Amino acid sequence: MKKKTFETEVRKGHTVLRLNLEKLDTQVSPQLKAEFLVICRAPLKKLVVDMSEVKSCDSSGLSALLVAERMMRELKGEVHLVVPNPDVRNLFRITQLEKVFAIHVSPEELN
Numbered sequence: 052m053k054k055k056t057f058e059t060e061v062r063k064g065h066t067v068l069r070l071n072l073e074k075l076d077t078q079v080s081p082q083l084k085a086e087f088l089v090i091c092r093a094p095l096k097k098l099v100v101d102m103s104e105v106k107s108c109d110s111s112g113l114s115a116l117l118v119a120e121r122m123m124r125e126l127k128g129e130v131h132l133v134v135p136n137p138d139v140r141n142l143f144r145i146t147q148l149e150k151v152f153a154i155h156v157s158p159e160e161l162n
Contacts, residue, residue, distance in 0.1 A: 057086050065097035065131075065161075066090060075105050075112030083115040091122040098123055099161060101133045108139050113148060120151060133158050 056079060058069040068090060072079060090098065098119060102108075120130045131153045134140045140156075143149045155161055 056082065059086075059090060065099055066095055067099045067101055067158075069101040069103075070105055073104060073106045075102070075108040075115070077109065077111040080111040080115040083112075084118050087115070087119040087122060091119070091126060095123070095126055096128045097131065098128065099131045099133065099158075101158060102139065103133055103135055103158070105134070105139055106136055108142055113142075113146065116152070117148075129153065131155060131161060133161070 054071050056070070056072055058071060060067045060069070068086065070083070075083070100116065100119065116130070116132070123130050132143075133155050134143065135156050140149075140154065143152065143154055
């Protein structure tokens with residue numbers, strides 16, 4: 052059975068969106084933006100995007116994440132990213148998006 056591209060789980064006080072893909076790029080970013088539109092319809096204070104499997108990300112992937120950040124800001128909520136891959140974390144540093152997102156190396160850091 053094929054693994055879903057995105058999985059959503061509601062935990063205590065927050066929603067976790069797990070990205071089950073290696074590349075966050077133009078192939079999947081429109082779907083991800085649509086997923087954020089659905090998730091952010093409900094009142095939500097904290098959205099965790101688990102990017103544990105993501106090994107590369109392009110500008111369209113970053114754009115999709117910024118859509119989530121804007122929507123959550125409008126809801127007076129926040130977005131946390133789990134980014135264990137050092138290359139992807141470096142991308143956030145280079146683009147200065149580490150100042151926009153709360154970035155964690157592992158899901159355990161959120162507890």
